[in-house]
Amino acid sequence: MRVRGIRGLADVRGVVRLYRQVWKNSFGIVDLLADASAGLVLADGAGEVAGYAFVERDESRGFAEVVDIAVSARHRGRGHGRRLLAALQARYPALKLVARSSRRLLRFYRDLGFQEEGRFENYYAAGRDGVRLAWRR
Incomplete structure (x- = not known):
């Protein structure tokens, strides 16, 4: 598996x-592809996309x-998310994101050096902060 640009x-x-x-839908995919500053994919030797990451730079x-x-x-639990984030951390001096409020997910981000800045109640849906x-860096 290799992390590379689209x-x-x-x-x-x-x-x-x-x-x-x-996401179980297609809403937002056009905006994601059109508005992101950069996109990375994690692809296998045959070129199948096993993961992706998109960022928007806030230069100011x-x-x-x-x-x-x-x-x-099919590819979860093998360190691929960690590889995608490591590639972003190598490219950018500072990253921010919003994640689901799940112990496992928050531990994953903390293990990569992320720190909590705040919480958004019902961010994803009612009861899903x-x-x-x-x-x-």
């Missing part, structure tokens, strides 16, 4: 396929916002 239509199709798998405030990151169900996390 290379063409096959990668875009792979991202759309994974986005639909993760000196950080990049991770707007979406996902790994396919979001946690604002930040990392700085």
Whole structure:
């Protein structure tokens, strides 16, 4: 598996396929692809997209916002999400994101050096809070 930039239509199709798998819809995928400052994919030797990460740079405030990151169900639990975030950490001096309020997920981000900055009640849906996390080199 290799983390790299998006290379063409096959990668875009792979991202759309994974986005639909993760989010159970297609709402927002066009905006994600059009508005992101940068996108990375995690691809296997055959070019299948196993994961992706998209960021929007906020140059004026000196950080990049991770707007979406996902790994396919088939490839989870193998360190691929960690590899995608490590690639972002190598590119940007500071990252911010909002994550689901889940112990396992928050531990994952804390293990990568992220710190909690705040909470958003009902961010994802009623009863599903979001946690604002930040990392700085």
